[in-house]
């Protein structure tokens with residue numbers, strides 16, 4: 001378990017979300033945090049001891065695709081229910097809980113997907129704060145199940161039912177156990193957040209202390225404690241996360257901090273200048289710029305595999321930080337490196353046991369084994385919207401806090417194929433046009449991120465100026481998202497897409513085709529590599 005998680009677990013009431021393969025485990029964790037309670041996610045393969053290591057006040061069992069009554073389905077160890085921790089089951093988690101405690105779960109023959117009317121038969125603690133008109137009140141819930149709890153375990157009160165779920169909610173407040181068949185975490189469920197909060201606050205007794213002001217105070221205190229009077233190098237990219245991480249470290253230790261910005265030749269047009277100008281102006285921080293494009297491009301020459309690109313970039317970042325340290329360190333040296341790593345970077349890099357490695361984020365899975373620095377990652381447990389809230393709390397300007405994310409490996413993972421200076425120049429021009437037109441349309445805020453991708457190894461035939469061309473396609477990938485864990489393709493207006501397409505094919509001679517990516521995440525990721 002990472003040190004940050006340990007610290008948070010000690011300072012705040014923690015909720016552990018056990019992921020049974022749900023589409024919504026991330027969403028559950030976020031909703032818990034929206035109730036101002038700290039939460040972490042663990043895979044269902046975690047043992048009860050591993051769950052309890054987080055010192056949770058409550059555990060939430062997520063939904064999942066399996067059927068609890070089928071042999072080999074993931075189960076929950078009944079020891080959890082005697083561990084003096086509150087437990088809330090959702091969908092599969094509700095069924096697993098019912099079965100483990102002696103209730104009866106079976107297929108119903110009546111599947112319920114999507115909007116479902118749930119009849120509350122008893123307010124209990126879970127529903128007591130809801131404005132439900134009388135007994136047998138109906139409210140709209142979101143369901144996704146084919147199995148159902150037919151009999152609640154002994155001692156539990158049944159609170160609701162639906163046509164396809166004889167027991168749609170139950171609780172045993174004295175044992176601090178409860179569960180629901182529907183999904184309280186999705187916005188389509190009426191009163192969903194209130195029901196979750198009733199569990200968190202009224203049944204589990206979690207304090208609502210996970211707020212931006214507390215996050216800042218805690219991180220500042222723990223950075224001070226850890227760093228003492230040592231010096232810290234902070235990797236600054238111009239993006240939101242590292243800007244907020246640097247501002248936190250600066251608040252904690254002031255001029256013991258030096259920031260380093262790596263110009264690795266994989267940046268977008270104007271980016272290096274912007275960091276030097278804006279960030280220093282906003283914070284007055286001490287900034288070193290390392291201009292190392294030749295070094296990065298040299299190591300990337302001929303490399304086409306995305307994971308290999310990330311590993312090379314992760315390694316060269318660290319080599320650059322080491323070289324910078326040698327350049328600027330006095331006789332005390334620099335032991336600490338601060339980075340703006342976020343919780344989704346950690347989850348996607350498959351660091352948690354059992355989680356799949358989707359891609360090795362250069363700053364997590366891409367780090368070299370012989371790392372000389374101790375890492376300070378004050379945002380390692382946060383989602384992006386929480387980072388933005390912390391940035392506002394620290395007084396960073398709104399333009400900085402709202403900036404679209406840009407991945408550390410930069411344009412290297414937006415060129416499908418090997419990376420070289422010429423290809424980078426093509427992509428940089430196309431990207432600048434797309435960004436410019438998006439900003440000019442006033443729709444910047446509607447889009448989470450807008451990758452522009454060059455399919456460098458693909459060519460297609462075109463006709464331009466009455467002549468045949470054989471050029472490359474550019475892919476536009478504008479997406480909307482809440483936290484980059486899931487995303488949808490942005491429905492940008494056709495006239496904006498047309499302007500971008502026309503300008504790119506007119507102004508970038510090597511490109512003769514512009515295509516729009518209309519894939520959500522999942523199944524696609526946001527970046528192409």
Ligand SMILES: Nc1ncnc2c1ncn2[C@@H]1O[C@H](COP(=O)(O)OP(=O)(O)OP(=O)(O)O)[C@@H](O)[C@H]1O
Nearest residue numbers: 235236237239240241242262339340405406407408
């Ligand atoms: N060009 C760079 N120079 C120095 N450090 C970098 C650079 N690019 C990335 N990093 C480091 O890698 C971390 C992860 O990069 P990432 O792009 O995920 O975050 P960010 O740039 O801080 O924020 P955003 O997600 O908004 O772009 C950064 O927080 C920073 O510490």
Ligand SMILES: O=c1[nH]c(=O)c2[nH+]cn([C@@H]3O[C@H](COP(=O)(O)O)[C@@H](O)[C@H]3O)c2[nH]1
Nearest residue numbers: 360361362405406407408409484525526527
């Ligand atoms: O700093 C980073 N280093 C990386 O190696 C990396 N890979 C993806 N990303 C960013 O993470 C978010 C999710 O991206 P994917 O849907 O492509 O996994 C998106 O915001 C991506 O831009 C990265 N950021």
Ligand SMILES: NC(=O)CC[C@H](N)C(=O)O
Nearest residue numbers: 063064091092145146147
């Ligand atoms: N979404 C879920 O958790 C589904 C649980 C189980 N597979 C069912 O069909 O009932």
Ligand SMILES: [Mg+2]
Nearest residue numbers: 239406407408
């Ligand atoms: Mg970035």
